[in-house]
Amino acid sequence: MTLVSPRPSPLTSRLQPSPPVTHGWSVIARDLTEVEVLLHAEAASEVPLAQAVCGAVHAAGGKRLRPALVLLACRALESSAPDARVTGAAVEMIHAATLLHDDVVDRSSSRRGRVTAFARWGSAPAVLGGDLLFSRAFGLLARHGQGEELRVLSTCMLTMCRGEIMQNVHRGDLEMTEGAYYDVIRAKTADFISACCRVGAMRADASSVTIERLAEYGMNLGLAFQVTDDLLDLCGDETEIGKPLGGDLREGKMTLPVILALRAARPAERERVKQIAGKPVISRDEFEEVRTILYAYDAPARACLVAEDLACAAIRALDPLPDTPARDALVALACGLSSRSK
Numbered sequence: 192m193t194l195v196s197p198r199p200s201p202l203t204s205r206l207q208p209s210p211p212v213t214h215g216w217s218v219i220a221r222d223l224t225e226v227e228v229l230l231h232a233e234a235a236s237e238v239p240l241a242q243a244v245c246g247a248v249h250a251a252g253g254k255r256l257r258p259a260l261v262l263l264a265c266r267a268l269e270s271s272a273p274d275a276r277v278t279g280a281a282v283e284m285i286h287a288a289t290l291l292h293d294d295v296v297d298r299s300s301s302r303r304g305r306v307t308a309f310a311r312w313g314s315a316p317a318v319l320g321g322d323l324l325f326s327r328a329f330g331l332l333a334r335h336g337q338g339e340e341l342r343v344l345s346t347c348m349l350t351m352c353r354g355e356i357m358q359n360v361h362r363g364d365l366e367m368t369e370g371a372y373y374d375v376i377r378a379k380t381a382d383f384i385s386a387c388c389r390v391g392a393m394r395a396d397a398s399s400v401t402i403e404r405l406a407e408y409g410m411n412l413g414l415a416f417q418v419t420d421d422l423l424d425l426c427g428d429e430t431e432i433g434k435p436l437g438g439d440l441r442e443g444k445m446t447l448p449v450i451l452a453l454r455a456a457r458p459a460e461r462e463r464v465k466q467i468a469g470k471p472v473i474s475r476d477e478f479e480e481v482r483t484i485l486y487a488y489d490a491p492a493r494a495c496l497v498a499e500d501l502a503c504a505a506i507r508a509l510d511p512l513p514d515t516p517a518r519d520a521l522v523a524l525a526c527g528l529s530s531r532s533k
Contacts, residue, residue, distance in 0.1 A: 215520030219262040222276050226258045229280035233327045244308050244320030248287045251305050256528075257282040257387045260412075263524070264391025264405050266517035267509075275394040277335045282387050284328035285344060289351065291321035296355070297442055301434045340390040347386040354378025363443035363469045365453055365461060372450055373414070376421075381413025388412075401511070408508040408521065415501035416528050421446035422494045425482060437478045443469030447497065449481075452490035460484050502526065 216223070234245040258279030265275040291308055293299070295317050300310040309317040325348075332341040357375045361367045388409030392402040424439045425448055439446050449468075453461055464484060467477045485491055505525040512518045 215516065215523045216259060216263075218266055218516045218520060219259060222262045222279070223255060223258065225276045226255070226262075226279045226283065229276065229331075230283060233280065233284060233324075233331060236323070240312065240316055241320060241323055244291070244312060244316050245287075245324055247308055247311070248291060248320070248324075251303050253303060255283060257286050257384065259524075260384065260387040260409060261391035261394070263517045263521050264388045264409075265395045267405075267512050267515055267521060268392060268395040268397050268401065269513060269515060270395035272394045272396075274335055274337065275391060277331060278337060278340055278390050278394055281328040281331050281337075281340075282344065282383075282390070284324045284331070285348065286383070288321040288324035288328070291317045291324070293355075297438065299434070299438070304434070337390075340393060343386055343390055343393075347383050350378050350382045354380070354382075358444060361445055363465075364445055365465055365468075367445040367450060369447070369450055372445065372447055376414060376417040377410070380417040380420075381410050384413030384416065385409035404508050404511055408505045408525075411501045411505035411508065412525055412528060415498045415505065415525070418447055418494055418498040418501065419528065422448055422491060422498070425449075425485065426491050437473055440468055440478070440481060441471060441473055448485050448490040448494045451493050452485045452488045455488045456484060460487075502528065 230249050231246075234242060234249055236242040236245065261279040261282055262275055265272055290302065294302060294307040294309040295314050298309070299307050301307060307317070308320060329341055329345065332338075332344070354375050354377070357371075358379060361371060361375065385406045386409070388405040389402055392405040397405070421439060421444075424436060424446070427436060429436055440449075445468075449464070453464060456464070464481055467473060467481055470477075502525040506522050509518055509521055
């Protein structure tokens with residue numbers, strides 16, 4: 192992880208060297224190409240603006256982490272079920288829909304270094320574009336007879352909505368506990384990543400025990416991903432992340448580094464963070480003031496270690512799986528996600 196600070200990242204032990212997130216994905220390269228074809232087809236619409244919005248969010252790219260997890264979970268069980276590609280396309284459309292909605296809620300102007308649909312076309316097209324993608328995703332699963340996968344993913348969407356509501360309830364809450372933080376990120380991020388692994392294993396007709404192990408891998412992977420994401424928003428490199436730092440702070444979101452620092456901070460420091468967090472515009476000096484408080488209590492380093500522990504837990508969940516290139520890719524993925532720089 193690239194931390195922009197005078198202090199080095201502590202991620203130097205159990206997970207080093209950290210491969211790139213896409214390390215080992217050659218085993219699913221053809222499948223991912225088919226997923227892209229499906230995404231392009233499902234973005235088509237007779238309404239030009241709808242097609243522009245949906246097409247833009249897919250064209251923005253990204254790691255395609257969620258479809259990759261579906262495919263790798265399936266392949267790790269030595270299955271090449273073609274319908275896993277359909278499932279992969281569906282989860283990516285669901286993810287894209289949540290990003291469209293998130294950008295409206297957070298009023299974000301950029302993502303992955305590109306202008307968001309919200310900033311380009313406004314709230315209504317972005318929200319409706321997200322609704323369209325949700326509909327297309329669930330319709331795709333229904334057309335291919337993936338009723339059980341549809342049930343898992345629709346339940347997951349309810350959990351994700353609950354997580355987003357919980358996060359909004361805690362905006363600006365300097366008394367938020369670590370337990371409450373984990374409840375939020377488990378619901379809004381990790382449960383979906385876990386579900387991607389679960390439905391991939393289901394496509395491989397895995398046993399219930401194996402499905403649960405892959406779901407456990409995904410849950411810990413998702414928690415590690417979100418902890419790292421929150422840390423990068425405070426201590427990352429803007430040129431690598433593709434958006435301005437401090438977005439969570441401006442929105443009053445209490446993330447793990449802030450919670451860890453506030454627990455040990457002096458009253459004057461807590462009051463200063465309270466004055467800054469949630470301001471629509473935070474000056475560079477104010478942002479650096481908050482970061483100085485975080486580093487004074489080693490909060491970034493401690494958050495890094497939490498992400499590392501979670502990634503190690505994810506890897507341990509894979510122990511019963513057969514030794515396959517796809518399993519190796521899942522291990523590499525856990526190493527790369529918890530120490531990524533963007």
